[in-house]
Amino acid sequence: QKEVEQNSGPLSVPEGAIASLNCTYSDRGSQSFFWYRQYSGKSPELIMSIYSNGDKEDGRFTAQLNKASQYVSLLIRDSQPSDSATYLCAALSSGSARQLTFGSGTQLTVLP
C-alpha cells in the first residue's frame, strides 16, 4: 500500500522562527507532491506544489523535494500565529488517475 508519512508532531515554534515540516513517501513512481494547510474545522487548501528535485520558494514558504530519498519538506520562515494549522503532505499516484495519498498531518502551533 502506498504510504505518506509525516513527522508526528504536534510542533510548536515561537513567532518569527522557522517551522520545519517533514514527509516521506513510499511510491517511487510519484512525481508530484503537495502541501495543504487545514485550519481547525475547515477544508484543506493548497499552499505549495513541487514536481522537481530541489527547492521551490513562494513567499515565506519553501518546499524541498529529494526523490532519491523519497523525502519532501516544507519550511515556513518568519512563522506567524496565523500559520497555526494542520499541514498535510500529499503525493500524486503514479497511475493514470489523479489520486492523492495524504499523510496524517502535522499540527503546527506558532506561539506569540
Next chain:
Amino acid sequence: DAGITQSPRYKITETGRQVTLMCHQTWSHSYMFWYRQDLGHGLRLIYYSAAADITDKGEVPDGYVVSRSKTENFPLTLESATRSQTSVYFCASTELAGGPSRVDEQFFGPGTRLTVL
C-alpha cells in the same frame, strides 16, 4: 457562485439508515473525489470519478456507493450507515493536466460532518 459545495454540512443519523451526501462543482472539472477524514488517519480516498459515468474505488470504499450521471454532481451514499462511518467527509475536484486550473491541484468542498448513532 462558482466553486464546490457540499450538502448537508451536518448530519446525524442512526445505524442502518441510508444517507446521501451531495457534492456539486461549477468548474466542469473532470475529476471528482470523496475523502473521509478521521483523527489520526488524515484524508483517505473513498471513491473517485474521472468523468461522468466513470467511477472507481479508492482506499476505503466498503459501505459506500457513488454515481456520477452529470459532470457537476458526485453524490456519495451510505447504504446502511454504521458507527464506524462517523467522520468528516470532503468532496474535491480537479481538472485534467493542461486544463485551465493549476495542474493537479485538488479543490476541496467545505465538508460534511456525519454522526451515526
